[in-house]
Amino acid sequence: MKILTWNINGIRAPSGKQNVTSGVCAAGNALKSTLDSLAADVICLQETKVTRDQLGESIALVSGYESFFAFSRGRSGYSGVATYCRDGSLPIRAEEGITPYYRPPGPDAIGCYGDLELWSESDQATVDSEGRAVLTEHQLVTTTTTTTTATAASGHAGGDSCCGERSLVIINVYCPRAHQDEDQRYEYKMTFYRALELRCRALRKAGKHVIVLGDVNCSHHLIDVCDADDYCTPEEFMNAPSRQWLDKFLINTHPDEVAVTSSACTSKSAHDEEATDSAAAACTLVDFDDICKSLSVCGWNCMATTSVELSFLFSFYQI
Secondary structure (H helix, E strand, O other), X not given: OEEEEEEOOOOOOHHHOOOOOOOOOOOOOHHHHHHHHHOOOEEEEEOOOOOHHHOOHHHHOXXXXXEEEEOOOOOOXXXXXXXXXXXXXXOOEEEEOOOHHHOOOHHHOOXXXXXXXXXXXXXXXXXXXXXXXXXXXXXXXXXXXXXXXXXXXXXXXXXXXXXXXXXXXXXXXXXXXXXXXXXXXXXXXXXXXXXXXXXXXXXXXXXXXXXEEEEXXXXXXXXXXXXXXXXXXXXXXXXXXXXXXXXXXXXXXXXXXXXXXXXXXXXXXXXXXXXXXXXXXXXXXXXXXXXXXXXXXXXXXXXXXXXXXXXXXXXXXXX
């Protein structure tokens, strides 16, 4: 299985013309051609900038793929993520959002939301109001009919208890961007981070493998930014709450856990190579356990356009 993540900065193009910024054109078969050219089984896009009413057939119904979208509820042409899964790598379940606010009914819910007493329904709606996350759950091995039935039932039971220890949950996120002096906006950013971590830990506790990927909108270290000289000292740089959260999130909690991070870049240089080396040493909540022997990193793919923020797993994986 090859997994790819790309901040495309807009999936639609007026009059069927190519979007110069993202390189994606959604008219006719152009989007399919783009997806096919990426040669991946699961393609995770951020900043789609499309609302539900703008979602035409050429974007949603691409031959050979199933698509899963999250939309901004408040602003048009803003935020949004999408996951395209190639036929043959289709998920067994999918959800929009980090919280259970938009969870599908019945056994289609992935479940595993953590302690819901920490989040009111209003809090859940706020966290997922901007369409910043899509989760897909993929079956890694063939199971018996009895196990499959039990998994579906467990995923629905209480919405918080899941089986399926050999399933992989891919969390496609576009985290909020905000500066510390933007009090209300920065608080939303930190709330989103906390909700993301809560969901990850709940999924891991249930025995699921987890991959977090996308645009995290936070540079981990000074080496991960192109204008490091414009910042203060390294100590002051790391005092930002968002970086402190990221630093704690990237903790090796299991000997076999693997995380690969990279800075999005538009050019190759010695600095890029140093950033890659530095980022590759970090660890996070990705636990491959029995399948880690068959996982190999197939190379770095710096495909972002203008951002230098940190992304998780900004690379191909082959399972």
